[in-house]
Amino acid sequence: MNTMLLGAWKTALRFFGTCFNEVGFYLVRKLLWRFRRPRYFILLGPPGSGKGTLATQLAPALQVSPMSTGDVFRREKAANTNFGKQVTAHLADGTLVPDSLTLAIVRRELIRPRYWFGAMEDGFPRTQQQATQFDLLLAKWGASVERVVLLDVDDDALVDRLSNRRTCTNKACGRTYNLKYGRSVKAGICDVCDAPTAQRDDDVPEVISARLRTYRVETKPLCNYYQNRKVLASFHPTGDMTAQEVFVLVKTALQG
Numbered sequence: 001m002n003t004m005l006l007g008a009w010k011t012a013l014r015f016f017g018t019c020f021n022e023v024g025f026y027l028v029r030k031l032l033w034r035f036r037r038p039r040y041f042i043l044l045g046p047p048g049s050g051k052g053t054l055a056t057q058l059a060p061a062l063q064v065s066p067m068s069t070g071d072v073f074r075r076e077k078a079a080n081t082n083f084g085k086q087v088t089a090h091l092a093d094g095t096l097v098p099d100s101l102t103l104a105i106v107r108r109e110l111i112r113p114r115y116w117f118g119a120m121e122d123g124f125p126r127t128q129q130q131a132t133q134f135d136l137l138l139a140k141w142g143a144s145v146e147r148v149v150l151l152d153v154d155d156d157a158l159v160d161r162l163s164n165r166r167t168c169t170n171k172a173c174g175r176t177y178n179l180k181y182g183r184s185v186k187a188g189i190c191d192v193c194d195a196p197t198a199q200r201d202d203d204v205p206e207v208i209s210a211r212l213r214t215y216r217v218e219t220k221p222l223c224n225y226y227q228n229r230k231v232l233a234s235f236h237p238t239g240d241m242t243a244q245e246v247f248v249l250v251k252t253a254l255q256g
């Protein structure tokens with residue numbers, strides 16, 4: 001009985017939260033966007049190319065919030081919501097979550113207060129359909145994608161990075177480490193929040209290969225789409241570039 005009540009309470013809270021976001025976002029669009037234009041940026045790149053870290057660092061510099069669809073899906077899965085139940089199998093085998101579901105989740109995220117003035121998308125869009133639908137959604141709101149950056153990293157480097165990646169298990173932190181190139185000070189413990197670090201379920205060899213295959217087939221072709229729209233800048237970060245150098249280059253490209 002208690003569990004049922006708690007479930008109903010959580011559903012009601014989610015419903016009221018969404019209503020608040022819809023109304024708030026509508027008012028912000030109508031009243032405030034004329035004074036401060038929203039800015040939407042996209043980071044494209046294979047799994048392990050560093051999109052997540054860069055998005056978190058770059059977003060504040062461009063006064064937007066970072067959004068990782070992978071993180072959103074993992075959060076839904078952990079909370080065992082309806083969305084979460086539908087994405088679980090895709091997270092496990094490295095296949096893409098269906099476009100309609102992804103777009104519904106992204107729209108729901110974008111109307112949350114932290115994205116009212118724009119977003120730095122990490123991991124979205126990943127298919128042609130997502131890209132066109134995203135453009136349509138933004139156009140309906142009177143906005144558009146400002147700039148897209150492709151991080152083009154070689155496969156060997158990606159597999160090496162992903163299989164050695166360890167991620168902070170505290171969802172609010174999510175800091176990543178690398179067993180070869182950037183360990184935490186205390187083994188297995190996050191430097192920032194002291195939570196344990198762990199290997200993500202999909203950072204294992206079979207799933208890594210599936211994710212890289214999916215990227216080549218589904219996402220890489222998006223570069224042509226954004227190239228034709230003249231909003232794409234491509235980078236091939238080499239092993240001898242420091243994280244700071246990559247950050248500065250990408251920031252400059254995003255600022256146009």
Ligand code: ADP
Pocket residue numbers: 046047048068069070071073090091094095096097098102122123124125126130202211
């Ligand atoms: P990575 O980019 O390193 O593969 P993410 O955390 O971005 O990791 O994504 C993890 C998983 O979430 C993907 O393998 C896929 O199943 C799902 N996913 C994330 N973003 C999308 C998207 N835009 N469309 C469909 N599925 C997605």
